[in-house]
Amino acid sequence: MDFSLGPEVEEYRRDIRRIIAETVTPAERHRQHSTGSFVCAPLYRALAERGYIERAVPGIGKGDPIELWVLFNEMEKAAAPSDALSVLIIVAGIINRVGTSAQRERILPSLLAGESLACLGYSEPGCGSDLAAVSTRARRDGAEWVINGAKMWTTMAHIADWVLLLTRTDPTVSKHKGLTMFVLPMDTPGISISPVPTMANERTNATFYDDVRVGDDCLLGGENRGWDVLTVGLSFERGVVGDSNAGVSLLRHFRGWAEQTGRITDPLVREKMARTAIDNEVAKLLTQRSAWIAASGDLPGVEGSMTKLFATAAYQKAVRWFQEITGPEGLLQFDEPGAAAGGWIEYEGRHSPGCTIRGGTTEINRTNVGQRHLGLPRAT
Amino acid sequence: MSVDLAPSADEQLIEHAFTSFFAKEAPIELVRRSEPLGFDRELWSKLAAIDAQGLALPEHVGGSGATMGTLVVAIEALGRVLAPVPLIEHAVASRALDQPGRDLVDGTAIATIALRPAEADGRWRLVPAGAVADVVIGIDGDQLVAVRSAPPGRAPRNHASAPLADRSAREGERTVIGTAAGWSTAVSEWRLLTAAALVGVAARALELAVEYVTVRHQFGRPVGSFQAVQHGLADLPGLVDGARLLVRKAAWAAERSASGVEPVIDVDDNDVTDFPALARMAFVFAADVAAKVTDHSLHYHGGYGFAEEGTIQLFYRRARGWPLVLGDPSTECLDLADTLFGAPAVTGRRSEKRG
Numbered sequence: 001m002d003f004s005l006g007p008e009v010e011e012y013r014r015d016i017r018r019i020i021a022e023t024v025t026p027a028e029r030h031r032q033h034s035t036g037s038f039v040c041a042p043l044y045r046a047l048a049e050r051g052y053i054e055r056a057v058p059g060i061g062k063g064d065p066i067e068l069w070v071l072f073n074e075m076e077k078a079a080a081p082s083d084a085l086s087v088l089i090i091v092a093g094i095i096n097r098v099g100t101s102a103q104r105e106r107i108l109p110s111l112l113a114g115e116s117l118a119c120l121g122y123s124e125p126g127c128g129s130d131l132a133a134v135s136t137r138a139r140r141d142g143a144e145w146v147i148n149g150a151k152m153w154t155t156m157a158h159i160a161d162w163v164l165l166l167t168r169t170d171p172t173v174s175k176h177k178g179l180t181m182f183v184l185p186m187d188t189p190g191i192s193i194s195p196v197p198t199m200a201n202e203r204t205n206a207t208f209y210d211d212v213r214v215g216d217d218c219l220l221g222g223e224n225r226g227w228d229v230l231t232v233g234l235s236f237e238r239g240v241v242g243d244s245n246a247g248v249s250l251l252r253h254f255r256g257w258a259e260q261t262g263r264i265t266d267p268l269v270r271e272k273m274a275r276t277a278i279d280n281e282v283a284k285l286l287t288q289r290s291a292w293i294a295a296s297g298d299l300p301g302v303e304g305s306m307t308k309l310f311a312t313a314a315y316q317k318a319v320r321w322f323q324e325i326t327g328p329e330g331l332l333q334f335d336e337p338g339a340a341a342g343g344w345i346e347y348e349g350r351h352s353p354g355c356t357i358r359g360g361t362t363e364i365n366r367t368n369v370g371q372r373h374l375g376l377p378r379a380t
Numbered sequence: 381m382s383v384d385l386a387p388s389a390d391e392q393l394i395e396h397a398f399t400s401f402f403a404k405e406a407p408i409e410l411v412r413r414s415e416p417l418g419f420d421r422e423l424w425s426k427l428a429a430i431d432a433q434g435l436a437l438p439e440h441v442g443g444s445g446a447t448m449g450t451l452v453v454a455i456e457a458l459g460r461v462l463a464p465v466p467l468i469e470h471a472v473a474s475r476a477l478d479q480p481g482r483d484l485v486d487g488t489a490i491a492t493i494a495l496r497p498a499e500a501d502g503r504w505r506l507v508p509a510g511a512v513a514d515v516v517i518g519i520d521g522d523q524l525v526a527v528r529s530a531p532p533g534r535a536p537r538n539h540a541s542a543p544l545a546d547r548s549a550r551e552g553e554r555t556v557i558g559t560a561a562g563w564s565t566a567v568s569e570w571r572l573l574t575a576a577a578l579v580g581v582a583a584r585a586l587e588l589a590v591e592y593v594t595v596r597h598q599f600g601r602p603v604g605s606f607q608a609v610q611h612g613l614a615d616l617p618g619l620v621d622g623a624r625l626l627v628r629k630a631a632w633a634a635e636r637s638a639s640g641v642e643p644v645i646d647v648d649d650n651d652v653t654d655f656p657a658l659a660r661m662a663f664v665f666a667a668d669v670a671a672k673v674t675d676h677s678l679h680y681h682g683g684y685g686f687a688e689e690g691t692i693q694l695f696y697r698r699a700r701g702w703p704l705v706l707g708d709p710s711t712e713c714l715d716l717a718d719t720l721f722g723a724p725a726v727t728g729r730r731s732e733k734r735g
Contacts, residue, residue, distance in 0.1 A: 248650040
């Protein structure tokens with residue numbers, strides 16, 4: 001066994017760290033938290049300039065899962081906004097895999113240059129975990145498609161250039177078989193966006209599609225093949241993209257507070273810091289394993305679920321510990337005088353509940369592990 | 381050279397050899413029969429026949445020279461079956477000796493390690509394997525000593541049915557083998573190997589739970605088909621796998637440091653390759669996981685889990701008893717904190733540190 005990255009990946013990691021340090025400035029962070037748009041254009045452009053976005057997309061660049069893990073792990077450790085980049089990489093990978101050559105030429109260059117963004121129109125007001133139940137309807141009308149419906153949790157819709165839109169094209173067949181994916185520009189007439197602010201500063205959106213007309217050039221992966229396209233996207237996440245190491249920046253911020261206030265000498269505080277460091281190490285190892293499995297050519301489906309179950313629960317536990325320890329100062333928000341760790345502790349308290357919901361809820365992941373890994377019988 | 385989590389050829393070989401050995405030679409009836417002492421001389425002799433006692437001793441003293449990565453694989457197999465043999469203590473104590481005697485290398489005699497310093501009366505309290513070991517190494521004052529004396533052959537009745545006993549640090553054939561500082565590597569290795577055994581305990585306890593809820597029917601269907609039961613078990617495999625990965629990483633760190641690579645401790649960057657720190661992490665985490673998994677597994681066995689005739693209670697008691705001979709895990713965390721975050725400027729209520 002070898003747990004080291006090796007000289008080549010280590011050099012890549014150092015470069016990623018340098019780019020993050022140079023581009024995710026305090027001003028950038030402030031802008032993210034005050035606007036709700038958790039993107040960092042200078043970061044994505046700098047990564048693109050070094051060829052790192054292209055290099056990360058499976059099928060286009062190297063798409064090495066170990067590098068993909070390192071890229072997202074470094075962003076997460078630095079509390080840099082990574083969701084927009086993960087969506088971008090996944091969308092680029094899907095378009096490259098199942099798109100037409102015209103779609104590839106039209107969409108990929110600006111995505112890979114870090115100059116445009118994409119968003120995912122999957123969830124709806126009436127369906128989240130049960131994605132195959134989407135009811136947004138696409139009907140053929142001559143040479144065109146007419147799309148009607150509503151999508152929910154379309155994060156970045158207000159700044160994205162493209163949307164990957166999951167629709168129902170055939171309601172007469174079983175629910176997985178009547179789905180079709182489209183990729184269309186967000187400025188297509190008939191799309192409207194309504195902001196959904198979250199408790200964690202980040203803005204997401206409800207998006208509405210009213211008689212949106214697009215041609216076959218927006219059809220992605222073929223009519224009634226939507227579920228296959230969705231599965232391709234999931235396989236690109238490789239179990240390594242996001243929400244697996246949030247405890248690292250939490251511990252760093254908390255440690256800064258503990259040293260500043262002198263609480264670092266308190267054994268009660270030290271024990272919880274040590275336990276959090278252990279959990280962070282385990283979360284890292286579980287993610288590293290998923291990356292390694294993907295690099296070996298397999299799909300870390302259940303391992304990704306295990307990682308998320310462990311990492312999100314450990315993170316939420318640590319957030320609660322640290323907010324309790326910091327007391328009243330741990331209630332103060334960014335920029336308030338005296339706020340513990342400059343407001344980070346309070347922020348993490350609002351940020352952490354979302355981690356066990358988005359990207360596959362804890363319950364979906366438990367069912368996945370229980371049935372696909374432990375082999376427990378399905379309810380009949 | 382880059383991330384490679386596949387076991388080496390040696391590790392696969394040892395995993396196969398020890399898993400088959402224990403499956404054949406250490407059925408659960410043997411574990412039960414060996415209570416309350418928690419030691420089976422015949423199994424120990426059979427292990428000697430496959431050179432298990434000298435597995436991780438250097439070749440120049442007659443051992444097989446196996447790496448720590450290989451040893452943890454063998455010990456996990458031991459944990460899976462709760463094998464009533466002190467292979468962990470024996471390996472650690474023998475490795476601490478410059479020249480382990482022939483009888484230790486071939487397993488004719490048993491060695492162990494006193495995890496806590498001798499008290500003022502010159503006695504080591506509740507030494508693991510103390511009831512059966514011929515040689516005990518441990519701290520007496522500021523010296524690390526090895527004492528050869530006759531084992532009592534009996535243990536106080538205890539939670540894990542472990543062969544614990546008090547031993548004298550002064551009576552018997554006593555040799556000074558080093559200073560107190562030299563002792564810490566041995567205790568780190570004990571932490572790591574105990575963690576490996578606890579991974580085995582947890583892994584097998586989880587399998588027992590899954591087997592039981594699959595065959596046990598209530599309300600006309602397997603209890604394992606109820607979502608409440610599935611979700612109660614679903615968090616556990618990630619814990620077991622996480623503990624195993626941490627054990628393997630600590631073993632890798634031990635090998636790396638033996639070959640002279642400078643260790644890293646950078647918590648802010650979540651980068652730790654220091655062997656003693658990783659061994660402590662593995663120990664605390666694996667102990668917690670084994671306690672949690674055996675607790676859940678016992679619960680999902682219903683009343684049969686609580687019954688003495690049930691198998692899972694044997695796992696439940698050892699999951700707690702094996703790690704607790706070292707002491708309160710919170711103290712372990714405080715010692716880990718000193719390594720990771722630096723010693724506190726003002727010593728609060730800390731007592732003396734362990735190795």
